[in-house]
Amino acid sequence: MGSSRNLTLYVDLLSQPCRAVTIFCRVNEIEADVQIVSVLKKETREPPFLAINPLGQVPAIDDGGFTLSESHTIMRYLAATRKVADHWYPEDLEKRACVDRVLDWHFGNLRRDAAQFLEHRELAPLLGRTKNPTLAAEAEDSLKQSLKTMETVWLKDSPFLAGGSQPSIADISSACELQQLKLLDKEESGGLLAPYEKVKAWMVAVEEFTAPYFVDTHGVLEKLAKILEDRRKSEAEAEVETAPKL
Amino acid sequence: MGSSRNLTLYVDLLSQPCRAVTIFCRVNEIEADVQIVSVLKKETREPPFLAINPLGQVPAIDDGGFTLSESHTIMRYLAATRKVADHWYPEDLEKRACVDRVLDWHFGNLRRDAAQFLEHRELAPLLGRTKNPTLAAEAEDSLKQSLKTMETVWLKDSPFLAGGSQPSIADISSACELQQLKLLDKEESGGLLAPYEKVKAWMVAVEEFTAPYFVDTHGVLEKLAKILEDRRKSEAEAEVETAPKL
Numbered sequence: 001m002g003s004s005r006n007l008t009l010y011v012d013l014l015s016q017p018c019r020a021v022t023i024f025c026r027v028n029e030i031e032a033d034v035q036i037v038s039v040l041k042k043e044t045r046e047p048p049f050l051a052i053n054p055l056g057q058v059p060a061i062d063d064g065g066f067t068l069s070e071s072h073t074i075m076r077y078l079a080a081t082r083k084v085a086d087h088w089y090p091e092d093l094e095k096r097a098c099v100d101r102v103l104d105w106h107f108g109n110l111r112r113d114a115a116q117f118l119e120h121r122e123l124a125p126l127l128g129r130t131k132n133p134t135l136a137a138e139a140e141d142s143l144k145q146s147l148k149t150m151e152t153v154w155l156k157d158s159p160f161l162a163g164g165s166q167p168s169i170a171d172i173s174s175a176c177e178l179q180q181l182k183l184l185d186k187e188e189s190g191g192l193l194a195p196y197e198k199v200k201a202w203m204v205a206v207e208e209f210t211a212p213y214f215v216d217t218h219g220v221l222e223k224l225a226k227i228l229e230d231r232r233k234s235e236a237e238a239e240v241e242t243a244p245k246l
Numbered sequence: 247m248g249s250s251r252n253l254t255l256y257v258d259l260l261s262q263p264c265r266a267v268t269i270f271c272r273v274n275e276i277e278a279d280v281q282i283v284s285v286l287k288k289e290t291r292e293p294p295f296l297a298i299n300p301l302g303q304v305p306a307i308d309d310g311g312f313t314l315s316e317s318h319t320i321m322r323y324l325a326a327t328r329k330v331a332d333h334w335y336p337e338d339l340e341k342r343a344c345v346d347r348v349l350d351w352h353f354g355n356l357r358r359d360a361a362q363f364l365e366h367r368e369l370a371p372l373l374g375r376t377k378n379p380t381l382a383a384e385a386e387d388s389l390k391q392s393l394k395t396m397e398t399v400w401l402k403d404s405p406f407l408a409g410g411s412q413p414s415i416a417d418i419s420s421a422c423e424l425q426q427l428k429l430l431d432k433e434e435s436g437g438l439l440a441p442y443e444k445v446k447a448w449m450v451a452v453e454e455f456t457a458p459y460f461v462d463t464h465g466v467l468e469k470l471a472k473i474l475e476d477r478r479k480s481e482a483e484a485e486v487e488t489a490p491k492l
Contacts (some may be wrong), residue, residue, distance in 0.1 A: 040330075043314055044426040054398075054399045055351070055399065057355050065361055066340055068343050068347060069347060069349040070346070070351060073344070073346040073347045073349075073350050073407065076343070076346055077339065077342075077343040077346070078283045080339050080342075081339055093323065093326050096321070096323075096326075097314050097323040100316070100318070100319040100322055101314060101316045101319045104318050104353070105301070107350070107353035107354060108357075111354075112358070117355050149301065152300075153300045153301065186297075201442060
C-alpha cells in the first residue's frame with residue numbers, strides 16, 4: 001500500500017529505538033522529513049514537540065496530522081500504510097504473531113537489561129547520574145539470560161528472530177539494542193557476545209540485509225564510542241600518574 | 247472471523263497477564279480448554295509446558311498445534327482469528343496504532359512499576375525474596391508518574407486508554423495491572439489512586455464493560471488479599487504484644 005501523506009519523523013539518533021525506526025524507513029525507501037529532537041538538550045520536553053508527543057519521547061511521527069509514538073508501533077503502522085516487503089511485518093496471522101511475540105519479549109527483557117547495564121557500567125556520568133555497580137551486575141546477569149534465550153529459542157532453527165529466511169521489524173529493534181554494547185570497552189563487549197555464535201551470525205546478517213543503512217545510522221554511536229574510549233584511556237593514564245612511585 | 251481449531255489456554259490466575267487473556271476470552275465467548283500451570287509450583291519450568299512455551303512463562307496458547315506466548319500478542323492474534331468485536335483491536339489502521347501505542351507504553355511503564363512496587367512493598371517474602379524499601383520507593387514514584395500519564399494523556403479526552411467510546415485490549419491489560427494494587431493495605435491502595443479521578447472512573451468502566459468476568463477472574467486475588475491482610479493484622483498484634491509494658 002502506498003500513501004500520499006506527508007510523513008515527518010522525529011528522532012535523536014543517540015536513542016536506539018530512533019535508530020531502529022530510521023533504519024526501517026531508509027531500507028524501505030519510505031519518504032520522510034527527518035527532524036532531529038535532542039534528548040540531552042531537553043528539546044523533547046519543549047511545547048512544540050509535546051504537541052506531537054505529549055509523553056515527550058522520541059521516536060515520534062506526524063503522518064499528515066496523525067501523530068504516533070513508540071518505535072514498535074510506528075514500524076507496525078508504517079509497514080501497513082507504506083509499500084513495505086511482507087517479511088518485515090507479515091500479513092499471515094501466524095507469522096505476524098511470531099513477530100509480535102518477539103517484539104513484546106524484547107520490551108520485558110533485552111531492552112530493559114541492555115539499558116540498565118549500559119547506564120550503570122558506562123553512561124550514568126554523561127547523563128548526570130551515578131553508576132551503581134550492583135544494578136550493573138544484576139543487569140549483566142539478565143542480559144546474559146536474554147542472549148541465551150536468543151541463542152537457544154529464537155535463533156535455534158532460524159537465521160532471524162521470528163522465523164523465516166528474511167528479517168522482520170523485531171530483528172531491527174533487537175539488533176539496535178545489542179549494537180549499543182559497542183559503547184563498552186571493546187574487550188568487554190566482545191566478551192559478552194563471545195559464547196553466542198548464533199547471535200553473532202544474526203547481527204552480521206541483519207547488518208548485511210539492511211546495508212548500508214545499519215552501519216550508516218550507527219555512525220553517531222561510533223563517535224560516542226570513540227569519546228568514551230578516549231575518556232577511559234585518560235582515566236587510566238591519570239591513575240598511572242597518581243600511583244605511588246617506587 | 248471464526249475458527250474451527252481447538253484452542254488450549256495455559257494460565258495461572260495469580261499472574262496479571264493471565265487474568266487479562268482469560269477475561270478477554272470469556273468476554274468474547276472464545277471457546278478454550280483452560281489448563282492451569284502453577285508458577286509457584288514451578289510447573290512452568292517442567293518439560294510438558296516447555297514444549298508449549300520454551301520461555302517457561304504463562305500465559306501461552308496452543309491453537310491447533312500453533313503455540314504462542316506473550317499476553318498482548320495472544321490477544322492480538324485471537325482478535326484476528328476469532329469472532330471478536332472490532333473495538334477490542336480495530337481493523338482501521340490509525341485506531342489500531344492507537345491501541346498498539348498504549349500496549350507498548352504499558353510494557354515500559356505501568357507493568358514494570360506495578361510489579362516492582364508490589365514485590366518490594368508486599369510480595370517478596372511470599373516469593374522467597376527480600377523486600378527492598380529503596381526499590382519500592384523508586385517504583386512508587388514511577389508508578390505515580392504512569393498514573394499521571396494515564397490521567398492527563400490517555401484518558402484526557404476519552405473514557406478508554408486508546409480513544410473511542412469502547413474499550414480495547416490495552417484497557418484490559420492495564421486494568422489488570424492496576425487491580426493488583428488491591429493486594430496492598432486498603433488505605434494504601436486507595437491513597438495511591440485517590441488523586442486520579444479519571445483513572446478511577448476508567449477502572450469502574452472496564453469492570454462494568456467486562457462484567458461479570460473482571461470481578462470473577464480476580465477472585466483469586468481477593469483470596470490472596472485476605473491472606474495478606476490477616477498476616478498484616480497478626481504482625482501488628484505481635485508488635486503490640488512484644489511492646490514494653492508501661
